[in-house]
Amino acid sequence: MSNLAYDTDIEGSDDARDVAAMQTLRPIPRISIQAFCETEGVAGPIERAGSDRRMAKAHLKVHMGGIPTAIEFYQSAPTPNLILLESRAEPKELMAQLGQLAEHCDPSSKVVVVGHYNDVGLYRELIRSGISEYVIAPISMADIVSVISSIFVDPEAEPIGRAIAFVGAKGGVGSSTIAHNVAWAMSSLFKSEVMVADLDLAFGTANINFDQDPAQGIAEAVFSPERIDEVYLDRLLAQCAEHLSLLAAPSTLDRVCDFDADAFAHIIDTAQRSAPLLVLDVPHVWSGWSKNTLARADDVVITATPELANLRNTKNLVDMLKKLRPNDPPPKLVLNQAGVPKRPEISPQDFAEPLGITPMAVIPFEPLLFGNAANNGRMLGEMDAKSPIVAIVNEVAHVLTGRSELKTRKKAALGGILEKLKRGKK
Incomplete structure (x- = not known):
């Protein structure tokens, strides 16, 4: 028994690295986020991120179905501040789907793609086309919050106490x-x-x-x-x-x-x-x-x-x-x-x-x-x-x-x- 000790009961657990990574992240501002996922492996971390205190001001909704579902959804609904899209499609098909989605998106909406292809050429093409970030699956909860923070939290802003x-x-x-x-x-x-x-x-x-x-x-x-x-x-x-x-x-x-x-x-x-x-x-x-x-x-x-x-x-x-x-x-x-x-x-x-x-x-x-x-x-x-x-x-x-x-x-x-x-x- 020690008089002073750090909390250690989370060390060694599966989520320990996620918890450690989250400690340096700043709160996300009051924005709307909608995610369209194809796999539970991506949907799960996004849903977990939505319950974190750093996302308390943000409004997050997760849909299953990927980019085709998003295209159908936004034909009759306004787009949020941020759209998270998972896609297992090959690079050419992915770019074609994003082109269709762009027809229904507000220009001010940011888009993050979670893909399954580790392709530098694809990444550069996505960024040139206006995608805010391309993340390769599998992803963690900390990855999601970090990406959102990089887009919506001003790095030049005063640090939060x-x-x-x-x-x-x-x-x-x-x-x-x-x-x-x-x-x-x-x-x-x-x-x-x-x-x-x-x-x-x-x-x-x-x-x-x-x-x-x-x-x-x-x-x-x-x-x-x-x-x-x-x-x-x-x-x-x-x-x-x-x-x-x-x-x-x-x-x-x-x-x-x-x-x-x-x-x-x-x-x-x-x-x-x-x-x-x-x-x-x-x-x-x-x-x-x-x-x-x-x-x-x-x-x-x-x-x-x-x-x-x-x-x-x-x-x-x-x-x-x-x-x-x-x-x-x-x-x-x-x-x-x-x-x-x-x-x-x-x-x-x-x-x-x-x-x-x-x-x-x-x-x-x-x-x-x-x-x-x-x-x-x-x-x-x-x-x-x-x-x-x-x-x-x-x-x-x-x-x-x-x-x-x-x-x-x-x-x-x-x-x-x-x-x-x-x-x-x-």
């Missing part, structure tokens, strides 16, 4: 505290711009934890979605540190917080264009918008305490997120408040076993440090930079940003935590 969603397996497990401290660690350790968005409009604690009282925040954005752009969002941010800004929740009960499933989607998209790292503090609720937020984040961190109800809830969350995010690594787990004196607890090993994931961190129960930080509106690193818990938080920041420095410090951190756990159980 990484969204990391933190959620508690149960109320009171410290998910918000962990989220805020990890965000602060990212900004201070790596000098990278980090934005924290507190999505708990009624009871959010980010403003208290960062000792902020902004006049505006996320409420203005979510209740006026038509106004959201980078300039407006920047006006709503409170500066917490040199590289850390906060989209604070009002933490009042003036309005009922019943939102549509996509209520935060535009805010998150805009925030990702404004900062390289976006930390989403998601409250412990299960609604359409919280489900969508977790499903579309680049990484999900579940915070839990080592108790049975937490284990059940974590298992439910892990299972659901694996269904919602089939092409992403499983969520990461932080075990918090471990080693409470005289409290019966589930060991980290026993907690992790039914989940199939290793805890990213085990944080011991330290009420004095956490309490002083909370009451003073300060981060743990500001209260005691040399605390072993601060070292763990820093290591979590390394994991979530992919820094390799983590590996050299893993063993020492593990020993200190296990010693604390042993003392707490006496």
Whole structure:
């Protein structure tokens, strides 16, 4: 059992390479796509691609039948932004079929052909005739998303920030505290711009934890979605540190917080264009918008305490997120408040076993440090930079940003935590 570990349960699986390849791909914009396939071997990966979170905005429909079916279909239907065509036809027949299809296609529609002939001459002729790309079967889900991205995502556009969603397996497990401290660690350790968005409009604690009282925040954005752009969002941010800004929740009960499933989607998209790292503090609720937020984040961190109800809830969350995010690594787990004196607890090993994931961190129960930080509106690193818990938080920041420095410090951190756990159980 290690204190910090990368998720490894997908390694060695048939889909591991697909999952790894998908991590570098950017979200596809809101476009319409129709595919016409001749084989299940091509239709399957395209359908899988359509369920991926990076394709959440795109509308994809798969038809069986290849180019002849497409010709018949578009005689009476408008063409979409992108047409995916599979063809097993020989090069001459393929070019003739595409010529017939062109008579019914809107000039603005892009066309990608998935063929079964590895022919450089054919590829050049297809490109000259206006085909956007020619891909040789067999194809993977990552191939499909990559091709679509190469056509519709501007390579010169600003990079999209990484969204990391933190959620508690149960109320009171410290998910918000962990989220805020990890965000602060990212900004201070790596000098990278980090934005924290507190999505708990009624009871959010980010403003208290960062000792902020902004006049505006996320409420203005979510209740006026038509106004959201980078300039407006920047006006709503409170500066917490040199590289850390906060989209604070009002933490009042003036309005009922019943939102549509996509209520935060535009805010998150805009925030990702404004900062390289976006930390989403998601409250412990299960609604359409919280489900969508977790499903579309680049990484999900579940915070839990080592108790049975937490284990059940974590298992439910892990299972659901694996269904919602089939092409992403499983969520990461932080075990918090471990080693409470005289409290019966589930060991980290026993907690992790039914989940199939290793805890990213085990944080011991330290009420004095956490309490002083909370009451003073300060981060743990500001209260005691040399605390072993601060070292763990820093290591979590390394994991979530992919820094390799983590590996050299893993063993020492593990020993200190296990010693604390042993003392707490006496």
